[in-house]
Amino acid sequence: MPNQTYSMDYPVSWEEIHRNARVLALRLLDKGPWKGLIVITRGGLVPAAVIARELNIRLIDTVCVASYKADENDDATASVQGDIELIKSVEGDGEGMLLIDDLVDTGKTARYVREMLPKAHFATIYAKPAGVAVVDTFITEVSQDTWIRFPWDMEYTFSTPLAERDD
Numbered sequence: 001m002p003n004q005t006y007s008m009d010y011p012v013s014w015e016e017i018h019r020n021a022r023v024l025a026l027r028l029l030d031k032g033p034w035k036g037l038i039v040i041t042r043g044g045l046v047p048a049a050v051i052a053r054e055l056n057i058r059l060i061d062t063v064c065v066a067s068y069k070a071d072e073n074d075d076a077t078a079s080v081q082g083d084i085e086l087i088k089s090v091e092g093d094g095e096g097m098l099l100i101d102d103l104v105d106t107g108k109t110a111r112y113v114r115e116m117l118p119k120a121h122f123a124t125i126y127a128k129p130a131g132v133a134v135v136d137t138f139i140t141e142v143s144q145d146t147w148i149r150f151p152w153d154m155e156y157t158f159s160t161p162l163a164e165r166d167d
């Protein structure tokens with residue numbers, strides 16, 4: 001694996017992310033009403049589109065951050081965490097707003113954004129143990145050593161038959 005922290009690979013299909021985003025929307029419906037969504041780019045964008053459609057929300061703002069970069073020391077298929085770079089923030093404390101991301105891993109991104117928006121309700125599809133405590137609502141927990149692969153990061157390629165593989 002490219003990064004020793006991650007020994008497992010978890011590919012997620014478009015169908016799975018759509019289904020899980022709808023399950024998350026159903027959970028959030030009962031906890032509303034919500035004034036709008038604040039999306040943590042870029043990973044939160046696809047889940048947020050589905051949630052906005054299900055909850056009939058049209059007010060959508062973004063917090064734009066970057067923290068993971070491709071691992072330059074490897075033939076990078078997973079990434080390594082760097083310093084958080086804030087590209088765009090939002091006004092206010094997040095009261096009545098849903099804050100959406102695709103996942104929490106170490107929880108570093110979430111803690112950083114929650115400090116800016118302490119009253120927002122923070123929801124993700126996936127959570128790893130180190131980040132669980134910082135999320136208000138999530139759907140699926142995966143182990144800390146799992147790297148989740150989203151469909152927007154992948155493309156179909158030829159798969160070598162098992163009998164012909166060296167490794």
Ligand SMILES: O=P(O)(O)OC[C@H]1O[C@H](OP(=O)(O)OP(=O)(O)O)[C@H](O)[C@@H]1O
Pocket residue numbers: 040041042043044065066067068069079081101102103104105106107108109110131
């Ligand atoms: O809990 P953490 O360890 O902070 O990791 C979680 C964050 O990492 C990913 O974003 P990334 O910074 O890779 O950018 P992206 O959303 O633009 O892909 C993911 O979408 C979360 O925002």
Ligand SMILES: Nc1nc2[nH]cnc2c(=O)[nH]1
Pocket residue numbers: 068103105146147148149150
């Ligand atoms: N795609 C992806 N980005 C991440 N950023 C932090 N953890 C992950 C992960 O498991 N998958």
Ligand SMILES: [Mg+2]
Pocket residue numbers: 040041042043044101
């Ligand atoms: Mg992200």
